[in-house]
Amino acid sequence: xxxxxxxxxPRISEWLMFYVLxxxxxxxxxxxxxxxxxxxWRPVMNALLDGSLRKPGRWGETLGTAAPMLLVxxxxxxxxxxxxxxxxxxxxxxxxxxxxxxxxxxxxxPGPLNVVLLLIFGAIGGALWAGVAxxxxxxxxxxxxxxxxxxxxxxxxxVAYGLSQSWILLAPLADRGNRNQVSEQLADNxxxxxxxxxxxxxxxxxxxxxxxxVIVGLVLSRTVWGFRLRMLGRNPRAAQRSGVAQTTYGAxxxxxxxxxxxxxGAAMLAGGGFAFGNYQLVPGFSANIGWAGxxxxxxxxxxxxxxxxxAFIFAGLRTGSSFVxxxxxxxxxxxxxxxxxxxxxxxPPAVMFLRDRRRARxxxxxxx
Amino acid sequence: MTPAFSDxxxxxxxxxxxxxxxxRNITKRFGAVTACDGVDLSFQRGRIHGILGExxxxxxxxxxxxxxxxxxxxxxxxxxxxxxQIHSPLAAASLGIGMVHQHFSLVxxxxxxxxxxxxxxxRLDPSAIRxxxxxxxxxxxxxxxxxxxxxxxxxxxxQRVEIIKCLRxxxxxxxxxxxxxxxxxxESVQLFASLRQxxxxxxxxxVLVSHKLDEVLHATDDxxxxxxxxxxxRGLASEADARTLARGMVGRDVSLRSExxxxxxxxLDQKALDLAPETPLGxxxxxxxNVVVREIGGRVVLDGxxxxxxxxxxxxxxxxxxxxxxxxxxxxxxxVQLDSGSVVVDDEPVSVGRSGAMAKAGVGVIPEDRHDSGIxxxxxxxxxxxxxxxxPVSNRGIIDQRALESRAQEMIxxxxxxxxxxxxxxxxxxxxxxxxxxxARELAQHPKVLVAAQPTRGLDVGAIEYMSDRLRAAxxxxxxxxxxxxxxxxxxxxxxxxxxxxxxxxxxxxxxxNVDLEELGLMMGGSTK
Numbered sequence: 001x002x003x004x005x006x007x008x009x010p011r012i013s014e015w016l017m018f019y020v021l022x023x024x025x026x027x028x029x030x031x032x033x034x035x036x037x038x039x040x041w042r043p044v045m046n047a048l049l050d051g052s053l054r055k056p057g058r059w060g061e062t063l064g065t066a067a068p069m070l071l072v073x074x075x076x077x078x079x080x081x082x083x084x085x086x087x088x089x090x091x092x093x094x095x096x097x098x099x100x101x102x103x104x105x106x107x108x109x110p111g112p113l114n115v116v117l118l119l120i121f122g123a124i125g126g127a128l129w130a131g132v133a134x135x136x137x138x139x140x141x142x143x144x145x146x147x148x149x150x151x152x153x154x155x156x157x158x159v160a161y162g163l164s165q166s167w168i169l170l171a172p173l174a175d176r177g178n179r180n181q182v183s184e185q186l187a188d189n190x191x192x193x194x195x196x197x198x199x200x201x202x203x204x205x206x207x208x209x210x211x212x213x214v215i216v217g218l219v220l221s222r223t224v225w226g227f228r229l230r231m232l233g234r235n236p237r238a239a240q241r242s243g244v245a246q247t248t249y250g251a252x253x254x255x256x257x258x259x260x261x262x263x264x265g266a267a268m269l270a271g272g273g274f275a276f277g278n279y280q281l282v283p284g285f286s287a288n289i290g291w292a293g294x295x296x297x298x299x300x301x302x303x304x305x306x307x308x309x310x311a312f313i314f315a316g317l318r319t320g321s322s323f324v325x326x327x328x329x330x331x332x333x334x335x336x337x338x339x340x341x342x343x344x345x346x347x348p349p350a351v352m353f354l355r356d357r358r359r360a361r362x363x364x365x366x367x368x
Numbered sequence: 369m370t371p372a373f374s375d376x377x378x379x380x381x382x383x384x385x386x387x388x389x390x391x392r393n394i395t396k397r398f399g400a401v402t403a404c405d406g407v408d409l410s411f412q413r414g415r416i417h418g419i420l421g422e423x424x425x426x427x428x429x430x431x432x433x434x435x436x437x438x439x440x441x442x443x444x445x446x447x448x449x450x451x452x453q454i455h456s457p458l459a460a461a462s463l464g465i466g467m468v469h470q471h472f473s474l475v476x477x478x479x480x481x482x483x484x485x486x487x488x489x490x491r492l493d494p495s496a497i498r499x500x501x502x503x504x505x506x507x508x509x510x511x512x513x514x515x516x517x518x519x520x521x522x523x524x525x526x527q528r529v530e531i532i533k534c535l536r537x538x539x540x541x542x543x544x545x546x547x548x549x550x551x552x553x554x555e556s557v558q559l560f561a562s563l564r565q566x567x568x569x570x571x572x573x574x575v576l577v578s579h580k581l582d583e584v585l586h587a588t589d590d591x592x593x594x595x596x597x598x599x600x601x602r603g604l605a606s607e608a609d610a611r612t613l614a615r616g617m618v619g620r621d622v623s624l625r626s627e628x629x630x631x632x633x634x635x636l637d638q639k640a641l642d643l644a645p646e647t648p649l650g651x652x653x654x655x656x657x658n659v660v661v662r663e664i665g666g667r668v669v670l671d672g673x674x675x676x677x678x679x680x681x682x683x684x685x686x687x688x689x690x691x692x693x694x695x696x697x698x699x700x701x702x703x704v705q706l707d708s709g710s711v712v713v714d715d716e717p718v719s720v721g722r723s724g725a726m727a728k729a730g731v732g733v734i735p736e737d738r739h740d741s742g743i744x745x746x747x748x749x750x751x752x753x754x755x756x757x758x759x760p761v762s763n764r765g766i767i768d769q770r771a772l773e774s775r776a777q778e779m780i781x782x783x784x785x786x787x788x789x790x791x792x793x794x795x796x797x798x799x800x801x802x803x804x805x806x807x808a809r810e811l812a813q814h815p816k817v818l819v820a821a822q823p824t825r826g827l828d829v830g831a832i833e834y835m836s837d838r839l840r841a842a843x844x845x846x847x848x849x850x851x852x853x854x855x856x857x858x859x860x861x862x863x864x865x866x867x868x869x870x871x872x873x874x875x876x877x878x879x880x881x882n883v884d885l886e887e888l889g890l891m892m893g894g895s896t897k
Contacts, residue, residue, distance in 0.1 A: 222766060222767050222769070223762075223765050223766055223767060224758045224762050224765045224766070224767060225765060227751065227758060227767060228758075230744075230747065231744055231747065231755060234744045234745070234746045234747060235741070235743070235744040235745070235746075237703060237740055237741040238740075238741045238742065238743065238744050238755060239723070240701075240702060240703055240723045240724075240741070241701040241702055241703060241723070241724065241726070241727060241733070241741045241756070242723075242724055242727060242755045242756045243723050243724020243725075243727060243728060243756070244723060244724070245722075245723040245724075246723070
């Protein structure tokens, strides 16, 4: 035990230092950029902090944004452990939200029950959409990294079609005024409740996602299923010999991954709020949360619990940036700054990953 | 312990110029393990220096420092008398140090000359490279077709490509790391002839790292023996003899049968002591009937193979590598689909290609390449011990971490696995210890049939004896043991019955007690009597 503690000690400080350094460089570059384009960097930094944490109600907003990102990341982690690269969460999320919308209005029913059903249908929608990729992979050997990505576009088109047809998703004329492509709004009692803490509105999705993160962490590390999934991801041939069928385990991992993205979509729909609109499905509803969740999983290096703070940081960047525009700095510059900060978060894990790989290879080829 | 050599100081006094490489008091630690412990060693130009030692003795670490993969914690390295810090393989290359690695780093899809050109900077000149390959081929007897696709070459020829890759840069110091572990006996003889050429012409220093006593004895000029990170003995090859070298390597007298076989000291016609199975032969445990397996490309790799194994016997499958031995191992690991034929284990037909079917039917496998299907490097030792069956350490689908660790602890002690503990990552174990993990796991399943494919490849002497004893003990317990090996000595040492594999089928067999080596060789070569 002492040896592991000793080994972890310098590792964590190493990590922290790396991140601090990397973020400082990103901030420095951002400041230079803002100054060079005729702005003033101090209000920009202040706006970032105001928007993500300091102003009243903002950290609740950040938490609310983090929840779906975390959900998407958890799904990415599950498929990643099985050695499958699902990068189609953006589409799975949207299809999940569409499923949730459709069935929620189809079934109706009493409020709380309908909310639960809505979340479940969201998960099913996402799982089915990822299931298409799973089917292609295990039936026809199509690489999932391609199929999941391409299905994002297909999903987007299908949902757009649904939103244009009143027998599918389009709201009745009376409810949408002169707008096209918009679904009916969820009734008040069909929305996810919010907890109010110190004036911050925190959607229940935050609690759900954190609980799920703990569950995913435990399932992967402590159950036979998680064990076998990791075996499949790390050595498919050893898994095949040991009775872990790639088709069943791989397909379920991919579908669970999609289910998490779909759940995120449903939670965004039913959670509403500043970031995710008005409890109704519209074009562009997924708002890049699928891509952001993918990055969260990458930065968290496939560790479910680490994904919690990482999701919060990414959400903070998003909510913070929304305030930067008010400083008069051009929106393009804001986007570049956001890009710098995301890179600052991505570089340390990438460098460490490469270094570990190199070290492991040196050990494996050469030593005791 | 008496030294293997009469007078070791003599070597140094006969050489006046600075040695090509000189290690001074080199120490390297990995965590709690000291891989090299105050090593002093020097290599002279114009000579072949053999470094002999068991796996984990520190040979590879020492060489990795020379080629810039590992930095020493203490001590200094001098190249031609000048102290050098070798930070990277590039730095090593600029000092004229080249290495032919045990594991090939070739691109199968590319041709020979393209592989040789890899890593080249600047404009590519195919004809110049082809010419250079031709020159090297002539000079050292390393004949090869520059336009052949590497993926289609035999192991011996691939190694030749590696050697040409290394020699093309004209290094002054060349290291060969366990070069014969992939070669047939014939190819090894050819390799050593080339090695001699490499040294003779331009006064290169050649280092041969090996755990095979016999080849070091015959192919080198100077020998250093390493054990537990230290150089324990050194001297001239001409003055050394096998028994004392073996004692230096292992740290005790080597008298056991399998050890001697492993060192090549067992003469082939020597009658083994216990040729008959220790227990009377039981019922058939494994029946392979007319099995045909095709590769994805359509090539037939197992072509009507039939084989029967009875409880309590060890059957050795002899043959030149690449005649379907690997596929036979895969077949018994549920890694291939049958085209036709059947496999029956203990009177129950097995649906071969279904994942886990063979393991479930009671077929334990020590695979030819443990990294391929035997272990998961990125999981812990404890986890690797339950890959095939998690039921002893789980309850209703939940893994009991404490049970997992205590079970691992038990096996670590029982099988003498050297590691930092049950939660050590598998990649941190040495090859021999990884192999023990595989053995421990497979035996713990109480298999009906145990397949051991090249079970001692790359293992040190002590580990080989251990593995052989375990296989004999398993057979004595009534397990049907199938030993697939390209080392005839190993097969003669262990088997009760020998069958020969050629072109994907069993072409003949004989009992160990009346073995006819000449006929065996003919069958291996593919000619039926």
